[in-house]
Every structure is written in structure tokens, then in C-alpha cells.
Amino acid sequence: MTRPTIIGLTGSIGMGKSTVAAMFAEAGIPVFDADAEVRAMQGPGGELVPAIEAAFPGSTGSDGVDRDRLGQQVFADKDALARLEAIVHPAVAARRAEFLAVHHDKPAVVFDIPLLFERGGNAAVDLVVVVSAPEAVQRARVLARPGMTPEKFEHIFGLQLHDSEKRTRADHVIDTGTTLEDTRAQVAALIAGLPPQAD
Template sequence: MKVIGLTGSIGMGKSATLAMFAEAGLPVYDADAQVHALYARGGEAVAPVEAAFPGVTKDGAVDRQALGPRVLSDPAALAKLEAIVHPLMVDRRRAFLREAEAGGADLVVLDIPLLFETGGEKAVDSVVVVSAPSDVQRSRVLARPGMTPEKFEAILAKQLPDADKRTRADFVVDTSQGLDVARQRVGEIIATLRGKARDAARG
């Protein structure tokens, strides 16, 4: 089983691209969805996050709107949060991979937003970077509810520049050309990787 690492900066269309891989029949691991599950009522992260950051839970779940301002501009607070969440995410990712392999999958996709920033590229077989021109990215992000230019810049500052990600990628999906073009590119990537696997098996 080969593991594809999917990454891309904020506003590049990574979630839509991940959905395209899922539509093509590949098992996909959605990191954002997993964080939501950890933060939801009954989630494993709720109690430890509330203990570390009193007042950020509401109705038994982590209130991300309350948590965000506490960590976004405070590296020490962010490190404390990551120390809670990352081990839980690793456990969930391992369980996903075990289940996919047991199910006979030949390719799986891990959506990892900070793949390069955390050295995660070493744990995958190929990297797909989702990209778009900076003006498209900016307009998409600033259209989100509650987003401000200052918050956008703070998020960007924590992410490897898009140009660097593209350079280090095995494949790039440009989402600025529309969904059909991006979907075609996803199909090409899957076909290429399966072709390489067949060639290696013939070896």
C-alpha cells in the first residue's frame, strides 16, 4: 500500500481536492475532520484542552472560536496545544492506515496541512501539493466568516511558502482552473502512481 501525503496552504482548495481522491475510490484521512472529532462533545481532546486553557469549552466541546485567540499569536500556547492534540492525531492516523491496509487498499491519502513544516513528508511515499495563485488564495480566505487580513497573515507566517511546497512536491494540483481540471489532474496522479506500482511489481 502506497501512502500519498496531500498538503497545501490555507485557501488553496485542499479539502475539495481530498474529496476528489475520495470520489475516485481512495481511502482518505481528513486531518481537519479528525480534529473536529477530537474537539466535539465526548472527544478525547476536550478535557485536556480545557485543563490547559480554562474557559475554552462550551457544552462539553472545545469552542474553536474561543481557543483560536489563545494560541494563534502565542508560540508557547500553540506548542502546549500541539502536545495535546498531535499524539491523539497520530493514533487516529495509524488506525486509519491499519484499516485501509486490511481492506486491501493500494493507495491511500493522508491530508496533512503542515506536512513539510512537521517533517511528515518522510512518512509518505509521494507528496501532492494543492496550489493556486496568491490573489486567488487571498480572495478565498478573506471571504471566510470571521477572517481578517491580520489573521490570514498570521496563519501564512506559520506555513511554508507555496512556491517552496510546489518545488518539493511530487505532484501539483492547481485548483484555480476549475473543479473539472483539478479532478482530471487527480485522476492522472492516481493513474501514474498505480502505473509505477505495477512496474515495480514486474520489477
């Protein structure tokens, strides 16, 4: 039985990954957004809220998980982070399996996963696409975000595999340090060159 070619889309913070994911979606390639799924499962009435509250008392409220309060409990605590991931990751994997079942007849699908390399997710995809831009462009984009500080940026930057390493390990690199039209053309060329459906 054939299945879609699975494209793992990744990139460091501020590289334009969400923009590129939207371009894949516009071109008709279904996109599984891991972060969006987590936000939904941790939002008001989300399926993960009770388990997270049980493991981290006081971290949730009427709006679901309070990311700041949860962050205070897991920030810089590897054991706490591991407990949180043990709750979240299996639920995301189940959602991803459902997504694949729904789109089993498509030629390709995209898994949008920020920490693809860091979590070893690259082993579960057919093709790795890294979204990249010059470091100065990345820094300017991230620091323009509401609530972002140079310290926060440096912390996030330090948790992620360096962009140069991601580019080395990629099957394809999409450069977003250029115009939207050029980036869209890169996405279109990549889609046009995709292999046939995998067995």
C-alpha cells in the same frame, strides 16, 4: 507484506485542498483528514476535551473546545501552543494508525495534512502532492470566507511555508486555478500513474 502507497496531500490556505481531497475520495482512494479528526476529538464529548480543559481552563464548554477562547490562550504563545500540540498530535497519530490498519489492503491512501512540511510529516509519506493556485485566486477565495479579514489571512499566510517552496518540494502539483473538470483530470492522471503497493 504490502501496504498502501501513502500520499501526503497539502497546500496553503485557500488553494482548494479540500476539493482535491474529495476528488481522491470520489475516485475510491481513502482519505484521512487530520483537521476533521481534530475537530471530532475536540467537539462535544470529544476524547481530548478533558485534557485541553485541564491544560487551558475555561477553553471548553458544552459544545467541546471553544476555538476562540482556546485561541486566545495559545495565540502568540509558543509554550502554550507546544503544550496543546503535545495533547493533540499523539491522538491524531493514533487515529492515523487505525486508519492505515483499516485500509491496509488498498493500493493507496491519502493523508490530508495542511502543515505537512511545516511539521515534518512529509518524511512519513511516499509521495507529496501539493495543491496550488495563483496567489490572487488564493487571496480572493480566503477573503470570501465568513469572518475572514485581511489581517487574519496575513497571519495564517505567515505561518505557512510559501506556496512556491511547497511546489518545489512536491512530487506532484495539482493546479486548482483552473476549471473543476481540469483539476479532476489532473487527479485522475495522478492516480493512474501511482506506483504499485509498497512493501
